[in-house]
Amino acid sequence: MRQAALKEGARTSHAVVVTGLTTGGLLVVVMLSALIVTNRIPALEAAALERNAISYGLFFAVMLIPICRFLSQPLRLFGAAIIGWTIFAAGYDLAGFAFKNLFDVLRRTPLEALLEGTVVYGICAVAVWVVSMVLHARRHPVGTAGHRAVRQSISNHR
Numbered sequence: 001m002r003q004a005a006l007k008e009g010a011r012t013s014h015a016v017v018v019t020g021l022t023t024g025g026l027l028v029v030v031m032l033s034a035l036i037v038t039n040r041i042p043a044l045e046a047a048a049l050e051r052n053a054i055s056y057g058l059f060f061a062v063m064l065i066p067i068c069r070f071l072s073q074p075l076r077l078f079g080a081a082i083i084g085w086t087i088f089a090a091g092y093d094l095a096g097f098a099f100k101n102l103f104d105v106l107r108r109t110p111l112e113a114l115l116e117g118t119v120v121y122g123i124c125a126v127a128v129w130v131v132s133m134v135l136h137a138r139r140h141p142v143g144t145a146g147h148r149a150v151r152q153s154i155s156n157h158r
C-alpha cells in the first residue's frame with residue numbers, strides 16, 4: 001500500500017516537473033522568436049501591431065499551460081508554473097547578453113520579471129483553491145451536527 005502511494009506521488013511530481021520544463025522552454029522559445037523577429041527582420045516593422053499581438057497571444061497561451069493542466073490542484077499548478085517561470089526568467093537574463101539594452105527598453109530586470117510571474121501564478125493558484133473550497137462547501141453543506149457538538153462541549157465544561 002505504501003509503495004503504491006509512493007509511486008502515485010512520484011507520478012504526480014513527475015507531471016509537475018515535466019509541465020514546468022515544457023512551459024519554461026516554450027516561454028523562452030516564444031520570447032526569443034519575438035525578439036529575433038522584432039530586431040532582425042525590419043520588413044515586419046510596418047506590421048508591428050499585428051506582430052506584437054501575435055507574440056503576446058502566444059506568450060499568454062503558453063502561460064496557461066500549467067493552469068489548464070492542474071486546474072483542480074493549486075499546489076501542483078503553482079509548482080509547475082514556478083519551474084516554468086524560473087526557466088523563462090533565466091532565458092530572459094541570458095537574452096540580455098545578446099540584445100543590448102533589453103532590460104532598459106522593456107523596463108524589467110530579470111528579477112522583476114521573476115517576481116511578477118510568481119505573483120501572477122500565485123494569485124491564480126489561490127483563486128483555484130478558493131473556487132474549489134466554495135464548490136466543496138456548496139456540495140457538502142455544513143449540517144447542524146456541529147452546533148450540537150458545540151453545545152454539548154459547553155455543557156460538559158460547566
